[in-house]
Amino acid sequence: MINIFQARKIVTMNPSNPTATHVAVSDGRIIGVGSYEDLAGWGEHTLIDDFRDRVLLPGFVEGHSHATEGVFWQFTYCGSFARTDPNGRLWPGVKTARELLDHLAQAETATHDSVAPVTGWGLDPTHLGCGPIHRSQLDQVSRQRPIGVMHASVHILNVNTRALELAGLMRQGIDHEGIPLDSDGYPTGELKGPGAYGPVAPFVGFDTTRQLSDPEGLRAFGRLCIRKGVTTATDLANPLPADTVARMRDVIDAADYPVRLVPFCLFQGAAASPFCERFKGLVQEGSERLRIAGIKVLLDGSIQGFSARLRWPGYYNGAPNGLWYTSPHQLKELLLIALGEDLLLHIHVNGDEAIGLALDLIEEALHERPRRDHRITLQHCQMADAAQFRRMKALGLCANLFVNHLFFWGDQHHATTIGPERAARINACATAIANGIPLSIHCDAPVTPLDPLFTAWCAVNRKTATGRVLGAEERLNVADALQAVTLGSAYTLRLDHEIGTIECGKRADFAVLEDDPTEADPARLNEVPVWGTVQGGRIFPASEA
Amino acid sequence: MRASPKLPVTVIGGYLGSGKTTLVNHLLRNAQGRRLAVLVNDFGGLPIDRDLIEVEDEELISIAGGCVCCSYGSDLTDALKRLLRAQARPTHVLIESSGVALPIGVASSVSLLQPYHMIGVTVVCDASAILELSRDKYLADTITAQLEGADLILLNKTDLVEPKTIPAVVEWLYRLAPGIPIVPTLQSQLPIEVVLDINPVKPATLPNTGFHDTSFYQTAHVSVSEPVDAMGLAGALTDARLGVLRAKAILRDPAGSIVQLHVVGRRWDISPLRSQQPHCGNLVTIGIGPNADQQHIERLVRHYVCARPVQ
Numbered sequence: 025m026i027n028i029f030q031a032r033k034i035v036t037m038n039p040s041n042p043t044a045t046h047v048a049v050s051d052g053r054i055i056g057v058g059s060y061e062d063l064a065g066w067g068e069h070t071l072i073d074d075f076r077d078r079v080l081l082p083g084f085v086e087g088h089s090h091a092t093e094g095v096f097w098q099f100t101y102c103g104s105f106a107r108t109d110p111n112g113r114l115w116p117g118v119k120t121a122r123e124l125l126d127h128l129a130q131a132e133t134a135t136h137d138s139v140a141p142v143t144g145w146g147l148d149p150t151h152l153g154c155g156p157i158h159r160s161q162l163d164q165v166s167r168q169r170p171i172g173v174m175h176a177s178v179h180i181l182n183v184n185t186r187a188l189e190l191a192g193l194m195r196q197g198i199d200h201e202g203i204p205l206d207s208d209g210y211p212t213g214e215l216k217g218p219g220a221y222g223p224v225a226p227f228v229g230f231d232t233t234r235q236l237s238d239p240e241g242l243r244a245f246g247r248l249c250i251r252k253g254v255t256t257a258t259d260l261a262n263p264l265p266a267d268t269v270a271r272m273r274d275v276i277d278a279a280d281y282p283v284r285l286v287p288f289c290l291f292q293g294a295a296a297s298p299f300c301e302r303f304k305g306l307v308q309e310g311s312e313r314l315r316i317a318g319i320k321v322l323l324d325g326s327i328q329g330f331s332a333r334l335r336w337p338g339y340y341n342g343a344p345n346g347l348w349y350t351s352p353h354q355l356k357e358l359l360l361i362a363l364g365e366d367l368l369l370h371i372h373v374n375g376d377e378a379i380g381l382a383l384d385l386i387e388e389a390l391h392e393r394p395r396r397d398h399r400i401t402l403q404h405c406q407m408a409d410a411a412q413f414r415r416m417k418a419l420g421l422c423a424n425l426f427v428n429h430l431f432f433w434g435d436q437h438h439a440t441t442i443g444p445e446r447a448a449r450i451n452a453c454a455t456a457i458a459n460g461i462p463l464s465i466h467c468d469a470p471v472t473p474l475d476p477l478f479t480a481w482c483a484v485n486r487k488t489a490t491g492r493v494l495g496a497e498e499r500l501n502v503a504d505a506l507q508a509v510t511l512g513s514a515y516t517l518r519l520d521h522e523i524g525t526i527e528c529g530k531r532a533d534f535a536v537l538e539d540d541p542t543e544a545d546p547a548r549l550n551e552v553p554v555w556g557t558v559q560g561g562r563i564f565p566a567s568e569a
Numbered sequence: 570m571r572a573s574p575k576l577p578v579t580v581i582g583g584y585l586g587s588g589k590t591t592l593v594n595h596l597l598r599n600a601q602g603r604r605l606a607v608l609v610n611d612f613g614g615l616p617i618d619r620d621l622i623e624v625e626d627e628e629l630i631s632i633a634g635g636c637v638c639c640s641y642g643s644d645l646t647d648a649l650k651r652l653l654r655a656q657a658r659p660t661h662v663l664i665e666s667s668g669v670a671l672p673i674g675v676a677s678s679v680s681l682l683q684p685y686h687m688i689g690v691t692v693v694c695d696a697s698a699i700l701e702l703s704r705d706k707y708l709a710d711t712i713t714a715q716l717e718g719a720d721l722i723l724l725n726k727t728d729l730v731e732p733k734t735i736p737a738v739v740e741w742l743y744r745l746a747p748g749i750p751i752v753p754t755l756q757s758q759l760p761i762e763v764v765l766d767i768n769p770v771k772p773a774t775l776p777n778t779g780f781h782d783t784s785f786y787q788t789a790h791v792s793v794s795e796p797v798d799a800m801g802l803a804g805a806l807t808d809a810r811l812g813v814l815r816a817k818a819i820l821r822d823p824a825g826s827i828v829q830l831h832v833v834g835r836r837w838d839i840s841p842l843r844s845q846q847p848h849c850g851n852l853v854t855i856g857i858g859p860n861a862d863q864q865h866i867e868r869l870v871r872h873y874v875c876a877r878p879v880q
Binding site: 220263333352354377 | 584668674677681707
């Protein structure tokens with residue numbers, strides 16, 4: 025059975041056949057792309073003209089996201105920027121501390137169970153024009169039930185007095201770097217880092233183990249993907265404990281699940297060899313729509329959390345250097361196995377010192393175990409300078425740059441974390457392209473919103489939240505930015521032979537847009553409306569998601 | 570309702586290859602009836618010697634003598650909570666922190682959990698590698714921060730260096746971390762009471778470790794019927810010049826309450842106990858060097874006895 029989709033225009037991203045009007049689909053795959061006459065030769069078919077006024081692009085591929093975004097929408101969104109939920113409702117965001125508290129109070133009123141927590145996420149006090157949130161402010165919302173609001177960075181949790189009481193932390197004499205105290209010796213309610221918020225998080229609704237494979241969360245994540253034209257998305261740091269893959273498959277293999285999910289198994293421990301054995305077993309547990317693709321390892325922390333590892337001269341505000349999350353010797357061991365056994369490895373590095381260490385270790389490992397086309401990808405890789413990009417090229421690495429940071433934290437990077445000069449070359453997309461490095465760009469949802477057209481807009485415009493252009497020289501053109509959210513990210517996942525362009529033999533995955541982003545004003549690339557998706561030949565309108 | 574007593578926790582830190590796992594196995598092998606729960610960062614590397622393992626599955630290794638070992642991955646808090654639900658409650662918890670983690674950070678996170686009682690941070694370092702690591706381009710600050718946050722430093726693998734270079738390593742450590750006792754060891758062997766809990770009424774029996782003769786470690790046991798200025802005594806016991814590595818006491822303080830005093834290296838902790846303690850008025854210590862002997866410790870305790878007890 026062949027379906028021929030008619031469109032106003034099909035932007036194939038395939039340079040040998042860049043545009044077309046029709047695409048024929050059989051059994052979830054593309055049988056041909058061209059004019060109607062070209063395709064009719066394949067035989068009996070049905071013409072689907074729903075998209076005759078619309079534009080098809082390859083389905084967007086989000087190369088660095090976390091499916092927990094779907095779970096977070098079960099909570100109250102407390103970010104400062106407008107964001108669309110899985111059901112299509114636009115939440116305008118809170119602009120002041122007062123608005124935050126009013127918003128939480130509404131959620132509190134809507135929560136019927138009198139002891140249930142009120143849980144918020146996406147908070148960033150730097151955009152509220154106020155200092156840190158104090159527990160007494162959250163007590164105004166409720167003193168009886170626990171309240172917790174996770175920051176956008178997912179690194180800080182603000183809680184009320186009741187939450188501290190439940191966790192046994194409403195006391196004097198606490199001596200912890202991540203727990204600031206009032207002058208009376210009691211905690212302020214701000215908990216910095218998982219070590220500090222770990223004891224409180226379960227009381228305010230954050231249950232991390234459950235969240236890894238929560239069915240409702242996965243379904244909600246799927247709806248978000250439809251709304252933003254995404255047909256393949258990574259779940260980039262899932263430890264995949266026992267039975268997680270089976271639980272995910274229960275949801276994702278269902279006939280109406282709209283996304284190919286690509287989990288990477290998080291390496292968080294001591295011995296690489298048994299980990300890799302377990303990983304190889306997990307790969308076998310996957311399916312067409314649930315691809316256990318690779319191994320993720322974290323080398324340092326985040327720049328805005330001052331836990332990234334920076335080279336001299338370090339943080340602009342003089343903050344002490346950040347933390348290593350994996351020992352160099354462990355990463356080396358992991359690299360040797362990955363190269364020897366051809367396992368895909370993605371390495372989280374933010375600071376330039378962490379990037380340097382990753383490059384040193386990869387160079388050593390490649391010397392011992394040479395391999396072409398390994399597709400080792402540096403994730404985030406935000407502070408890489410030109411010399412580091414040249415080394416990346418020499419070592420055959422891919423880069424997945426966190427360009428959404430330019431908008432959400434660009435002003436902070438300029439003023440506080442790394443200063444004007446290095447902020448201007450943060451996420452240096454143009455340098456990466458100039459050096460011929462396979463490039464992907466990403467959102468890291470739930471840290472920033474899942475929306476590849478917005479991500480492409482960030483790379484094209486490099487505008488911060490206040491409108492400052494951060495390093496005009498590093499801007500991408502629209503074609504390169506669109507490639508980075510389709511074929512570019514597919515390449516880092518070793519899926520470029522299957523997805524990322526619209527051409528014969530590939531999966532029938534399309535982003536269905538109301539306008540042509542290649543013709544749009546680059547400054548308004550993010551405003552091109554998304555109608556929905558076609559995934560594996562199945563049609564998913566956003567209006568019904 | 571009577572709350573169950575808090576579970577003592579020891580954090581064992583240090584870079585890869587320093588001997589943390591060897592120390593853990595040494596403690597398990599000599600647990601002498603203690604039910605130890607060992608939390609490691611990951612299960613993969615076989616953290617436990619094969620001959621000690623009774624049953625092994627993906628989540629838990631059961632070890633001879635009622636001890637267990639499990640991994641904590643990225644969520645230590647959750648692992649510690651699960652431990653409290655274990656059928657046979659452990660008597661002591663050992664957390665082996667990862668090679669680049671700051672053990673002091675792990676300790677402060679544990680101190681947030683009410684059912685647990687953080688008693689000490691032991692950092693193991695490889696005498697043959699530490700000076701080179703301390704100059705490593707990427708690791709220098711992490712390695713030094715690990716040592717600076719220790720309560721007790723084990724200078725391990727002392728057999729792998731020329732004897733004449735040990736003083737240079739010790740001097741470097743003294744400068745880096747003044748006031749933190751340094752215990753030279755071979756294959757992480759030492760009296761287990763230095764790291765674990767210690768019986769307050771009975772001096773530790775010191776096994777011959779095959780490296781030091783038994784006279785290397787000093788033990789003392791002091792009985793005292795009068796009230797004692799526990800905080801003053803704690804301060805004195807943690808003075809590195811004394812050479813005390815580990816102390817535990819159950820004492821009556823001047824206000825008449827019964828308190829328990831723990832010393833691990835330079836860390837001390839005083840917590841109130843219920844009245845009616847059978848062992849009240851006892852102190853034991855383990856130390857090294859001439860000042861940590863029975864006579865010195867006895868004199869020290871007498872100094873902090875309060876002449877006029879408050880009735």
